[in-house]
Amino acid sequence: MEPVRLGVNVDHFATLREARKAQEPDPVAAALYAEMAGADQITIHLRGDRRHIQERDVDLLRKAVKTRLNLEAAATPPMVTIASTHKPDSVTLVPERREEVTTEGGLDVLLNQNLVRKTVVDLKEAGVLVSIFVDPDYDQIKAISKLGVAAIEINTAKYAETRRDEQAAAEADKVAQAARAATKLGLKVFAGHGLDYRNVRRIVQIPEIEELNIGHSIVARAALVGIERAVREMKTLLAR
Ligand code: PXP
Numbered sequence: 001m002e003p004v005r006l007g008v009n010v011d012h013f014a015t016l017r018e019a020r021k022a023q024e025p026d027p028v029a030a031a032l033y034a035e036m037a038g039a040d041q042i043t044i045h046l047r048g049d050r051r052h053i054q055e056r057d058v059d060l061l062r063k064a065v066k067t068r069l070n071l072e073a074a075a076t077p078p079m080v081t082i083a084s085t086h087k088p089d090s091v092t093l094v095p096e097r098r099e100e101v102t103t104e105g106g107l108d109v110l111l112n113q114n115l116v117r118k119t120v121v122d123l124k125e126a127g128v129l130v131s132i133f134v135d136p137d138y139d140q141i142k143a144i145s146k147l148g149v150a151a152i153e154i155n156t157a158k159y160a161e162t163r164r165d166e167q168a169a170a171e172a173d174k175v176a177q178a179a180r181a182a183t184k185l186g187l188k189v190f191a192g193h194g195l196d197y198r199n200v201r202r203i204v205q206i207p208e209i210e211e212l213n214i215g216h217s218i219v220a221r222a223a224l225v226g227i228e229r230a231v232r233e234m235k236t237l238l239a240r
Pocket of ligand 1: 009011045072092094102103133153191192193194195213214215216217
């Protein structure tokens, strides 16, 4: 079986930079080091509140990234404009709440059907591959399969937050079932959120999953051992 592709989310290099409103650390430099260490994709989340990544970073990353650039964004008209301007390789639509510390769950496509449908049409017109971040929920995935998007990213947060082993196995099984259902519906399957060096292997074992997007744990390890080693160690865990 092919290894799972690794998307490295470099947002938190920008979090550290913005904490001081300084120039460093530079998420663009981090992205280049991550690519040299084997990252298959660079992922960034341009939030409405611009708490980490700025539009200038999107512009520079678009020019510098040699693998693929995946932009996580809310389904809003300003984000469609930004995606159409900078043309990342893919956009992952995520829900966004100003007060949240990080993305709290998958996008509720059933609740926001018209807005999401319109956003997908606009992004496809801009030539961007569209993915939707979703909880491992069959009804949501079924609804997404009718929107003409290429892929879903299954939210692994609940799995990652679970401490007890049996519960983690049950949550991983929900992710696996969702992945199987999505594949049957013709969607590519990615996953991410909360994955780290200890919990990632169970998700790697799910054959339908092609790509994982991982940020916080890699950046945290990078702060101690360097980005190249942090990425290389994660890449090793994505073999299968
Ligand atoms: N995937 C999506 C859709 C996300 O919103 C995030 C967080 O920005 C991630 C993956 C990465 O999550 P983490 O930083 O917990 O690895």
